[in-house]
Amino acid sequence: MPRRILLLIFCLSLSVPGFCQQTDTGSIKKLYDHIMLRGDAYENLRHLCKQIGPRLSGSDNAEKAVIATAAMLKKAGADTVYLQPCMVPHWVRGAKEAGNIQLSNGNKISLHLCALGNSIGTHAAGVLAAVIEVKSMETLHLLGRSAVQGKIVFFNIPMNSLYLNTFQAYGESGIGRWDGPAQAAKYGAVGVLVRSLASNEDDYPHTGSTTYNDSFPPIPAVAISTKDATLLSNLLQKDKALSVWFKTNCQMLADKPSFNVIGEIRGTEYPDEIITVGGHLDSWDLGEGAHDDGAGCVQSIEVINAFHQTGLRPKRTIRAVMFMNEENGGRGGDAYLAFAQSHHEKHVFALESDEGGFTPRFFSFDVSSSSFNRLAEWKPLLYPYGVYDFVQNGSGSDIEPLKAMGTSLAALHPDSQRYFDVHHAASDRFESVSRRELLLGAANIAALIYLVSEHGL
């Protein structure tokens, strides 16, 4: 009996992941070699960034991206490519914003700013008011109405540079952006400035979603660059009576129809068991959405491409999903769950890549501890390709709704040091992505998806 067949019988007799190590090692190397030598992810990303550009939900570009990625999935060799409808919010920035610091001596200093996503525009004359700076939400509450009424609240909460994982700093300092306008409105503020959630000091303002509280009138809100935030804070030390003026032209229009884009390779043995690998197709409107999250989209398409080109047939169905509207609504993720539930789909595993196209470092999971222990056996298979750790620590916002179905969830965590230099800013351009780093992410995702498709969880 040839050695190959002996090995096959040996493998089939085992249900514990990690035991078919020789076959797995070979298949993973095939996927890796294909992606690093002939992967399309980088050129697909160039297309998304340079031929289409910013892809905010509801925009014409978002619809162009739907069509383009459906074509990419077909070209990648998906058995089935289809669009899954969802209604999305349609926020538009309008004409470019303007703003300045007006010192007591009459001098004016221009600000680098942009409206926060989902925020309302100012009146035609803009907002002009004195500024009260706060370094935490607690300070705002302590100051209360007497100090805040009629003023612009300036949330100056820098990202904590001590966290190795910059997402931890983002999670902590982000409160000013996502809850600041709602909280400031409660105390009668007339506008909000937010220090950009950025890990570097430069002139780019970084946008991102904010929310309002229905009990209070919404107020206009802008992000200013980190350099301007430092400047304004320093000026406020010397000139407490300075004012800030800004004008935004954004508005929320009626919801629009849009789509998740889906491409599948049907599983050979358990076709009803679905493995999702995805990123989000929408991006903010200022940059090209290269790292956030063109990278996750083209990596997911690359998984389909790599299976197809290497001739590896997955046992379970692999589905690449370009989720729509992660940035300012999450409607794509919600629609994906709703469809899965109403069609009684069986979702065994879902993985999201939404932390940029940087060199992969680890995978996080949101799975049972028994599943995690089984997954951990695969770590040595990925180590040669750059992923060195698995942790139990959540997944991604588009796939998180699937938790309601008991799906095992995961996320790729690439090196996070540069992500918040460009996140939600005009600097999130194709040129900020390294081809090798992007492809390495795709290769490690493909390897994990392969292992789940072979062995289940």
Next chain:
Amino acid sequence: MPRRILLLIFCLSLSVPGFCQQTDTGSIKKLYDHIMLRGDAYENLRHLCKQIGPRLSGSDNAEKAVIATAAMLKKAGADTVYLQPCMVPHWVRGAKEAGNIQLSNGNKISLHLCALGNSIGTHAAGVLAAVIEVKSMETLHLLGRSAVQGKIVFFNIPMNSLYLNTFQAYGESGIGRWDGPAQAAKYGAVGVLVRSLASNEDDYPHTGSTTYNDSFPPIPAVAISTKDATLLSNLLQKDKALSVWFKTNCQMLADKPSFNVIGEIRGTEYPDEIITVGGHLDSWDLGEGAHDDGAGCVQSIEVINAFHQTGLRPKRTIRAVMFMNEENGGRGGDAYLAFAQSHHEKHVFALESDEGGFTPRFFSFDVSSSSFNRLAEWKPLLYPYGVYDFVQNGSGSDIEPLKAMGTSLAALHPDSQRYFDVHHAASDRFESVSRRELLLGAANIAALIYLVSEHGL
């Protein structure tokens, strides 16, 4: 007895590294916090790159960099700062090179090229000859004199993109650059073109040292950009009779005096036991030497700065060394060993950072297996700061001479994916360095140096 003193006694009673974990953890966090919040490495690098610029051995800029880094070491709080003399080769590029492909139909296509370091210049008219392309050194030898005589040999050996560690690809494909001119001259070639040792496809030519063989006349040699190499290779398929012309204006002048720059913090308990931490101060002349190796220099200075600013006194002497002439001679490293031997210095440990200012991933060592086992106990102390592995796999070229004294050696290995995009090219600029990535490297170096200074090996 206060708990702190109990702990101290407990620690003093142990000689195995890793056991004073609580003290070590606290000290390492102090060093990390200082470096990430108030480290000077990024601003020092900006100075080296923008106020000085390229720092090729023997150049005026190299001497300016000697003075500047000596001042940085003083400012960082070194007890003693001094210059260690060494003679260095003085190669000069001269006027910018030119070259083109001359097709059989008379059309000419300009090439992006640069002379290889240490190479000789062409005659005033340049070199014009037919081209023979080889993809390996073996092919050159098989072709021999009959095919090579009177021609320009084109070493077109791309870096293998399958290696996770790009230095492995550099090591393999580099043979054309460092040995190609010597080998081609043996068969009567009149010049050499080398495909740039770069991991991306763009228009930058990447220089670097080459060598000659004294038994054959030296021939001129240039690197062409990876894009041009692909173009030339394709053109040669269709037009075997094409010629290439190039003109270089470089020459090797007489050796010049220069210096290693050294700054120390004297050890409190074992001042005669020296721990070296270094990078090389010289750079190629095309870029700003930001990653190669301004990064390693400013990280080494940062170690001194962090100990000084946090008030941590090392038990052993810590010596930051800016080695001169790594790029085209290694004279600084040789001089460092010669001084150490003639002064009977006791060098217990040396670490080099010369793989760029990227996010750290692992340390490699060239130590006895018993030392390696002791070092391995420290891995968990570094994991929270990004270094996740220790391997036995060599050190750095400036410190390697110390092996003659039995010194334990080490090197920092940052993420290598982007290094060869910029290495030895005009694109190795300050802007290609991320502040957070650079500082993380410094913090992990400082942590390892601290552990060796506390516990020895």
